[in-house]
Amino acid sequence: MDVVWMLPLLLLFPLLMWTSSTFLFYFKKFFYVAWMMLLALLGIPVCLLKSGGRDVENMRVIRAMVRHVKYFFGLRIEVSGWEHLQTVGPYVIISNHQSSLDVLGMMEILPDRCTTIAKKELVYAGTVGLICWLSGIVFINRKKTSDAKSVMADAAKTMLDQQIRLWVFPEGTRNQNGDLLPFKKGAFHLAVQAQVPIVPVVFSSYNSFYLRKEKQFNSGTIKLKILPKIETKGMTSEDVSSLSDLSHSLMRTAFLEISDSVPQSNGPLKH
Ligand SMILES: CCCCCCCCCCCCCCC(=O)SCCNC(=O)CCNC(=O)[C@H](O)C(C)(C)COP(=O)(O)OP(=O)(O)OC[C@H]1O[C@@H](n2cnc3c(N)ncnc32)[C@H](O)[C@@H]1OP(=O)(O)O
Numbered sequence: 001m002d003v004v005w006m007l008p009l010l011l012l013f014p015l016l017m018w019t020s021s022t023f024l025f026y027f028k029k030f031f032y033v034a035w036m037m038l039l040a041l042l043g044i045p046v047c048l049l050k051s052g053g054r055d056v057e058n059m060r061v062i063r064a065m066v067r068h069v070k071y072f073f074g075l076r077i078e079v080s081g082w083e084h085l086q087t088v089g090p091y092v093i094i095s096n097h098q099s100s101l102d103v104l105g106m107m108e109i110l111p112d113r114c115t116t117i118a119k120k121e122l123v124y125a126g127t128v129g130l131i132c133w134l135s136g137i138v139f140i141n142r143k144k145t146s147d148a149k150s151v152m153a154d155a156a157k158t159m160l161d162q163q164i165r166l167w168v169f170p171e172g173t174r175n176q177n178g179d180l181l182p183f184k185k186g187a188f189h190l191a192v193q194a195q196v197p198i199v200p201v202v203f204s205s206y207n208s209f210y211l212r213k214e215k216q217f218n219s220g221t222i223k224l225k226i227l228p229k230i231e232t233k234g235m236t237s238e239d240v241s242s243l244s245d246l247s248h249s250l251m252r253t254a255f256l257e258i259s260d261s262v263p264q265s266n267g268p269l270k271h
Pocket residue numbers: 036037039040043061062065066097103116117118119122128131132140141142145148149150152153168169170171172173174183184185186187189190240
């Protein structure tokens with residue numbers, strides 16, 4: 001008798017698990033990481049054959065390989081302001097940072113010869129770490145400001161010598177609080193030291209489809225707004241704070257404008 005009652009329960013359990021949004025959240029996250037790891041594994045030999053080693057041109061391989069990933073998760077990416085990326089030569093892109101899903105939007109608009117600044121821990125992330133290294137990603141130690149500053153000073157020189165664009169997340173960490181965190185200064189020192197423009201890029205809030213704390217991961221739309229470039233010619237380190245404030249204010253306005261007004265994980269979105 002007990003076994004007779006147990007059987008339907010045993011059959012129902014996987015079904016319940018499958019439909020549970022928490023299970024789906026973990027499944028999708030696991031799939032995302034596993035798929036990226038696999039893509040990187042396939043991409044590594046392509047990068048090595050193409051460039052023979054560490055080269056920013058390998059970013060093209062990542063860009064081409066990642067673009068389909070959004071379809072697995074039912075994500076639409078809507079881009080506006082393409083014309084602001086039509087700037088010749090090096091520049092610094094700054095964007096808000098909500099999740100590792102930002103990579104999907106990033107690869108949608110990544111210009112040629114553009115790589116990024118990332119925390120050094122990423123280099124140890126298996127095949128993803130290796131392909132990041134091969135693609136010229138600049139790794140910084142966020143716990144040692146003096147080291148990070150000198151790596152970024154070198155990056156300013158490399159940008160000019162090799163005509164490279166750099167993508168920086170000035171919040172310095174992932175943030176999904178329905179607003180932007182205060183900006184760290186590295187990206188602005190970088191742009192001023194290299195005397196190159198800054199192109200701000202804003203990702204709309206993911207809170208309508210992806211909530212880390214609530215374990216929700218549904219389909220949805222990511223709006224990406226590319227803002228007009230901000231020139232830094234003639235600026236010095238004295239101007240870094242005001243440049244950072246201006247960028248923050250422009251990006252925050254755009255973020256609130258393109259983000260859906262939905263319940264947030266940490267309080268309501270301020271409109
Ligand atoms: C095929 C599939 C494969 C898939 C592969 C996917 C590839 C895509 C990879 C995408 C990776 C994305 C990874 C994203 C991240 O890792 S985000 C985290 C790391 N990034 C950052 O942290 C960048 C932003 N941080 C900064 O810029 C910081 O400023 C930093 C340089 C790190 C220093 O940190 P901290 O001390 O906390 O910051 P402060 O801004 O407060 O600075 C302290 C004082 O130092 C002055 N300063 C800062 N930078 C410089 C500089 N370069 N030169 C001179 N001075 C500098 C700053 O002004 C402060 O002084 P004052 O207070 O102004 O006096």
